Structure formats: structure tokens, C-alpha cells
Amino acid sequence: MIGTHRAKRDSLAAIEICLERDGGLGEEEALLVLGDCSVPLTGLLTITDRLRRKHSGNKIRLCSIVNAKSGSCSEDCSFCAQSAHYATDVKRYPLLGVENLLMAASEAVRTGAGEFSIVTSGAAVRSEKELKVLEQTLRNIRQSSANLQRCASxxxxxxEQLKHLKEAGLECFHHNLEASRSFFPRICTTHTYDDRVEIVRTAKEVGFRVCSGGIFGMGETNADRVALARELKALDVDSVPINFLHPIPGTPLEEARYLTPEICLRIIAMFRLVLPDKDIVICGGRGYNLRDMQSMIFWAGANGILIGDYLTTSGRDAEADLKMLQDLELEPYEKE
Ligand code: SF4
Known part of the structure; x- marks a missing residue:
């Protein structure tokens, strides 16, 4: 028994040493965090809460998204309700017009979001007409709600297209890697991991704040989770959205049930420890997977959440999230 206590204390000490020495966990220690109870959750969350406070104080980023173009996607991502390869009951509609997108931006401001992302289904928005709609929308938001960070996926x-959007006012570009390089071919066959890495690199080169993360609970191993965190670190992305699978009927992952609240917290903690100076934002599947343990994501190291509805599933009432922050003495981050 004494030996077990000592092992736990030693594993936490090893994490502290690694943080001090390297500024972030390496592969071996990151695997320990996910591995088993040899790293006790309470001790772990004390470390990650401290790192989160060092990175962003008591400020929490609140992001809101609009599903600006839904369904009928040519790609076959196996977690996604919007793929045309699967029979799901997702809504299908073409790109919303400027007026509707501006209404969604106003709603984001009303609910207290500091960041607003226009998200479209499909491999890419390519038509000139669609890009013009997006550019016009971004110009209008820049004028009407200057404090709202303008993001898009x-x-x-x-x-060239990214540069045009930047000129129109886009500040942050989102493109997830979704999974590790070795696991990715098991969840998508219509494009490659390098296609995803390339757009992250291009968006960084164009000068965007880049938001790129992944989705967990698809059958990936702990080694896959760590590999994704390290890939994102190497790409020097600014913000990491973490999604937990909410299985969608009709998709190949409809039966996947791999997550528990503790596994989710350990995944968040591992990302905070590997990427101590980046934003870690908890997105889809938060309520479904964490349930009553949602408020613990901040101790685990998250400094952002998606509020309101997710892309194809409902989120909880934004009021409840704002109340949660208030109760935890945390405050919404405001753009300077
Ligand atoms: S994740 Fe994106 S690219 Fe993949 S199927 Fe869904 S909408 Fe299409």
C-alpha cells in the first residue's frame, strides 16, 4: 500500500519535473496521464488548474458557431452526421445568406460569446458566389460587433482565398486534424491527413490565429491521443478544440461508447500538459460525455468552451454555462 502511494506521488513529481525542464510533457509522461490510476486524478487536476491559471488567469473563451451550410458533404468522416455517405437525419441546406449569418452573429453576442465561427459542411467552400457572401458577412460583423472575434471553418x-477572407475581416481559421496520423485512415478515406496538415500550415502562413484539434472516443488508443497532441504542438496551432464523440445514428460510429467523464478529464489534462501555453477549448459532446462533471473541465486545464448549440447536436442553455462560470469565479474573455 505504502508502495502504491509512493508510486502515485512519484508519478506526479515526474510530471512536475518534466514541465519545469521541457515546458510541456513529452510522450512518455503524457501516456502516463492517460494510462491508469497511477497518476491520481485529484493531484493531476491541481497541476493542470495551476497551468490554466498561469496561461489565462480567470478568463474563459466563449465560442459560438453557426452551421452555415449543412449536410450533403462528399467526404466520409465516420463520426459526422453531415456526410452524404451515411443516412442520418441531419438538416440539409445550402449556404445561408448574409442576413441570416448576421442574425446568428447577433445571437452569439446576445448569449455572451466572444468568438463567432461560421462553419460550413463539405470539403471546401469554393464557389466565388459563396466566398462573396462570406466576405460581405465578415465586413458587416467587423463594423457592427468589433469586439466579436471572427472565425470560420x-x-x-x-x-489566395484565405487572404481575401482575411482582408474582409476574418481573424481565426479553424481546421481540425481530428485524430492521429496513424488512426486517421480508419475514420476517413476521401482525403488524407496531409491534406489537413497542409491547410493548417497555409492558414498559419497567411497569418491567421489557427484553431485545430480533434475528436475523441472513436476507438483511438491513448498513444493516438498523445500523438495528436504532439502533432498540434509541432504545428504551433494557437487554439485546440477538443470534441468528445456524441454518436450519431446512421454513422459508422453510432455504437461507439468508449468514453467516461474521467477519461474525458484526463484527455483535457494531457492536452494542457503537452501544450501549456495554448488555448484548450471544449466543444462538441461536452454535456453528453461529461454530464455532472462538466465544471471540472476548467480544473483539467480547459480555458474555453463552445456555448449554445453544437454543429449538429444541441448544447445546453448558454445561461447555464454563464452561471457555471460565475459560480466558479471565472469570467468570459474579452477581446482587447
Ligand atoms: S467532418 Fe467536415 S469534411 Fe468530414 S464529413 Fe463532416 S462536414 Fe464533411
């Missing part, structure tokens, strides 16, 4: 755009 539009698939694999060229550097």
Missing part, C-alpha cells in the same frame, strides 16, 4: 481553401 470552411474546409480546404487556397492561400
Amino acid at each position: 470552411l474546409g480546404r481553401l487556397s492561400a
Whole structure:
């Protein structure tokens, strides 16, 4: 018994030493965090809470998204309700017009979000007409709600197209890697991991704040989770959205049930420890997978959440999230 206590204390000490020496956990210690109870959750969360406070104080980023173009996607991502390869009951509609997108931005401001992302289904928004709608929308938001950070997730755009959007006011570009390089072919066959890495690199080169993360609970191993964190660190992304699978009927992952609240917290903690100076934002599947343990994500190291509805599933009432922050003496981050 004494030996077990000592092992736990030693594993926490090893994490502290690694943080001090390298500024972030290496592969071996990151695997320990996910591995088993040899790293006790309570001790772990004390470390990650401290790192989160060092990174962003008591400020929490609140992101809101609009599903600007839904369904009928040519890609076959096996977790996604929007893929045309699967029979799901997702809504299908073309790109919303400027007026509807502006209404969604106003709603984001009303609910207290500091960041607003326009998200479209499909491999990429390529038509000139669609890009013009997006540019017009971004110009209008810049004028009407200057404090709202303007973000978008539009698939694999060229550097030229990204530059046009930047000129129109886009500040942050989102493109997930979704999984580790070795696991990715098991969840998508219509494009490659390198396609995803390339757009992350291009968006960084164009000068965007880049938001890129993944989705967990698809059958990936702990080694896959660590490999994704290290890949994102190497790409020097600014913000890491973490999604937990909410299985969608009709998709190949409809039966996947791999997560528990503790596994989710350990995944968040591992990302905070590997990427101590980046934003870690908890997105889809938060309520479904963490249930009553949602507020613990901040101790685990998250400094952002998606509020309101997710892309194809409902989120909880934004009021409840704002109340949760208030109760925890945390405050929404405001753009300077
Ligand atoms: S994740 Fe994106 S690219 Fe993949 S199927 Fe869904 S909408 Fe299409």
C-alpha cells in the first residue's frame, strides 16, 4: 500500500519535473496521464488548474458557431452526421445568406460569446458566389460587433482565398486534424491527413490565429491521443478544440461508447500538459460525455468552451454555462 502511494506521488513529481525542464510533457509522461490510476486524478487536476491559471488567469473563451451550410458533404468522416455517405437525419441546406449569418452573429453576442465561427459542411467552400457572401458577412460583423472575434471553418481553401477572407475581416481559421496520423485512415478515406496538415500550415502562413484539434472516443488508443497532441504542438496551432464523440445514428460510429467523464478529464489534462501555453477549448459532446462533471473541465486545464448549440447536436442553455462560470469565479474573455 505504502508502495502504491509512493508510486502515485512519484508519478506526479515526474510530471512536475518534466514541465519545469521541457515546458510541456513529452510522450512518455503524457501516456502516463492517460494510462491508469497511477497518476491520481485529484493531484493531476491541481497541476493542470495551476497551468490554466498561469496561461489565462480567470478568463474563459466563449465560442459560438453557426452551421452555415449543412449536410450533403462528399467526404466520409465516420463520426459526422453531415456526410452524404451515411443516412442520418441531419438538416440539409445550402449556404445561408448574409442576413441570416448576421442574425446568428447577433445571437452569439446576445448569449455572451466572444468568438463567432461560421462553419460550413463539405470539403471546401469554393464557389466565388459563396466566398462573396462570406466576405460581405465578415465586413458587416467587423463594423457592427468589433469586439466579436471572427472565425470560420470552411474546409480546404487556397492561400489566395484565405487572404481575401482575411482582408474582409476574418481573424481565426479553424481546421481540425481530428485524430492521429496513424488512426486517421480508419475514420476517413476521401482525403488524407496531409491534406489537413497542409491547410493548417497555409492558414498559419497567411497569418491567421489557427484553431485545430480533434475528436475523441472513436476507438483511438491513448498513444493516438498523445500523438495528436504532439502533432498540434509541432504545428504551433494557437487554439485546440477538443470534441468528445456524441454518436450519431446512421454513422459508422453510432455504437461507439468508449468514453467516461474521467477519461474525458484526463484527455483535457494531457492536452494542457503537452501544450501549456495554448488555448484548450471544449466543444462538441461536452454535456453528453461529461454530464455532472462538466465544471471540472476548467480544473483539467480547459480555458474555453463552445456555448449554445453544437454543429449538429444541441448544447445546453448558454445561461447555464454563464452561471457555471460565475459560480466558479471565472469570467468570459474579452477581446482587447
Ligand atoms: S467532418 Fe467536415 S469534411 Fe468530414 S464529413 Fe463532416 S462536414 Fe464533411
